[in-house]
Structures are given as C-alpha cells and as structure tokens.
Amino acid sequence: MSLDCGRKPEYPKELGFRVQIFEKKVDSYKKMTKKFSNAVEYIKHQAGEAEKKIKSEFERLHNLLYLEESKRLEALSNDEKDMINSMQRMIDETEKDIAKIKELIETVKKEMGNEDLPLLKNFQNVKRQAHWVEPDAAFLFDSLINMGKHVGSLGFNIWNDMKAHIKYYPVVLDPNTASPWLSLNADLTSMVESSERVTVPDNPERFDPVVFILGAEGYRTGKHKWDVIVGDNPKWILGVCKEIVARKKKFTVSANRGVWALGLSKGVYTVHTDQRTELTVAQCPEKIRIKLNMDKGEVSFWDGGRETHLVTLKHKFEGRMFPIFGPGLHTTPMVLAPGKIAVHTS
Structure with missing residues (x-):
C-alpha cells in the first residue's frame, strides 16, 4: 500500500x-x-x-x-x-x-x-x-x-x-410571558398595546411574535373564576391554555394547540376548540367572566356585567392550565377586574 x-x-x-x-x-x-x-x-x-x-x-x-x-x-x-x-x-x-x-x-x-x-x-x-x-x-x-x-x-x-x-385580584399577569408589544401596569392587572417594541429578554416563557400573555398562576385542581374588562375593544381572545403552548411561533388558536378560548374579531364572536365556531351574542359584553372547573373539566364564558351564560367548553384537562389573554393591539387597555373580599367566621 x-x-x-x-x-x-x-x-x-x-x-x-x-x-x-x-x-x-x-x-x-x-x-x-x-x-x-x-x-x-x-x-x-x-x-x-x-x-x-x-x-x-x-x-x-x-x-x-x-x-x-x-x-x-x-x-x-x-x-x-x-x-x-x-x-x-x-x-x-x-x-x-x-x-x-x-x-x-x-x-x-x-x-x-x-x-x-x-x-x-x-x-x-x-x-x-x-x-x-x-x-x-x-x-x-x-x-x-x-x-x-x-x-x-x-x-x-x-x-x-x-x-x-x-383590592384582591383572583388572577394577575405574568410579565415574563408578555409579548414585547404589550405594556403592563405596575399592579400586573392591565395590558395595552405598547407604542414601540419593549426591550425584554427573549426568555423561553415569552410569547413572540404572537401577542399573548399568561396569568401568573396555573391550576391543576379546583374551581377558579376571573373577570376581564374588554370594553369596546374590537379584537381580543380570552381563555385557558396548557403550559406547553407554543411561545416562539405563530399558531392557530385551537384545542389542538392547547388553547380553549372565546374571541372577538371583525364583530364576530368565535369559540376556539378543535374548530372555530361562531357564537351568537345578544348584547356585546364589556366584561367577560371566565370560570374554570378543573375537576369537572369545564371552562365557561359569561357576560360578567349581565350575569348571562355564553358558552361552556368541556375537556379532560391534564397538567397545569393557565389563563391566557390576547388583548389585540389597541390603545384601550384590557383590564382584570378585582374580586370580592368576603370574611367568613365560625
């Protein structure tokens, strides 16, 4: 050789x-x-x-x-x-x-x-x-x-x-998940479009490029309820999602992607499950109430101002479920409403 x-x-x-x-x-x-x-x-x-x-x-x-x-x-x-x-x-x-x-x-x-x-x-x-x-x-x-x-x-x-x-808030926002295009108040109870992209770390929890933010606490069991003031905002999405929901890419809001939600866009209310379903609403709610029952596997949406039921979604939720907020890009803020404080003695 x-x-x-x-x-x-x-x-x-x-x-x-x-x-x-x-x-x-x-x-x-x-x-x-x-x-x-x-x-x-x-x-x-x-x-x-x-x-x-x-x-x-x-x-x-x-x-x-x-x-x-x-x-x-x-x-x-x-x-x-x-x-x-x-x-x-x-x-x-x-x-x-x-x-x-x-x-x-x-x-x-x-x-x-x-x-x-x-x-x-x-x-x-x-x-x-x-x-x-x-x-x-x-x-x-x-x-x-x-x-x-x-x-x-x-x-x-x-x-x-x-x-x-x-003031007591059943849910507060997690700024570490906030899209760079969202601005939050100091109490972590209000979100609104930022006039310019906020300089924040590109941590794995943060939504980018999609404009979403999660609640600070996830739930495995029990009943939970929170109210969100949407006012006259023309576009928004509210609901619950799995902890493993995608953060770094655009995705279609659906149960297949780990999101169960109600949304408004172009005057049409849409229920987001495995498929999109249009929801007829008699009067446009300014406050949306979300009730999550982890043990029964239900998340329901209500007109919080009129105390009327809108829709209930059922699923056997596994792992931690988080409140998810898609406030859209508007100058009017989406605001979390404070809960009632009750004192029970025995």
Missing part, C-alpha cells in the same frame, strides 16, 4: 471546516453572553421596580394603619372623656347631697339641744325637715369604658376595616 504523494491530504481542509464551526460557535456564545448580560440588567430592573412597588404599597398601608390607629385612639379618648365627665357629675351631685345631709344633721342636732317644751312644740316640723327622699348614690350601667369594643379582637377588626382599602 502506498500514498499518492502528488495529492494534498484532505486533513487540513477537514480541520479547517471544524475551525470555522468552532469560530461560529464562539460568535454564537458571545451573542448569548451578551443576551445573558442584558438579562442581568433586566433582572436588576425588575428587582428595582418590585422594590419600589413593595415600598410604595407598604407606605400606603402604613398610612392607612396610622389613620386607623388615630381613629381608634380618638374614639377611646372620647369615651374616656365622656365616662370621666359623667362620673364627675355624679361626684358633684353626691357632694351636694352630702352637704345637704350635713345641714339636716346640724338642724336636727340644734333642735335636739333645745329644752323639752320647745322641742315638743317644734317636733313635727323638725321631723319633716329630717326626711330624706333622694336616692342613694350608686353606679349607673355603662359607667365604665367598654374594653371589648376597643381592644377585643383588635387585630381582626383592624384587618376587617382595612379590606375596604385593599
């Missing part, structure tokens, strides 16, 4: 290809490093925004607690003054009675010091004067401060009064 000395070996060429591949890999890694560095700055931005929001909310709650404290201390002070004034009046009246009784005592003693004949003549008159018909001094009911009213179950009563100043 012999080598053809007139022919150049292929080894350098093959190794050159590998070098090119590695150089491209290096470039790719450098770009990824840049993205990671940008993500670090974004995480710092997130932390800063969260810190500002937390401090702002605690300051608001501190102010509310301070006002609540002032109100309760003022009520206690007023009760104290009223009780003391009432007790002082009783003291004054009792001291007046003591003075009157002492006068009677002096009168009777003076008459008792007279000779027998004058005392006998004046006895009936003295007897009438020595008669006392005023009631004895005594405590009245509710003379003391009602301690139960002021300090009984104090923490609970403060919290119960505070709930009027606190």
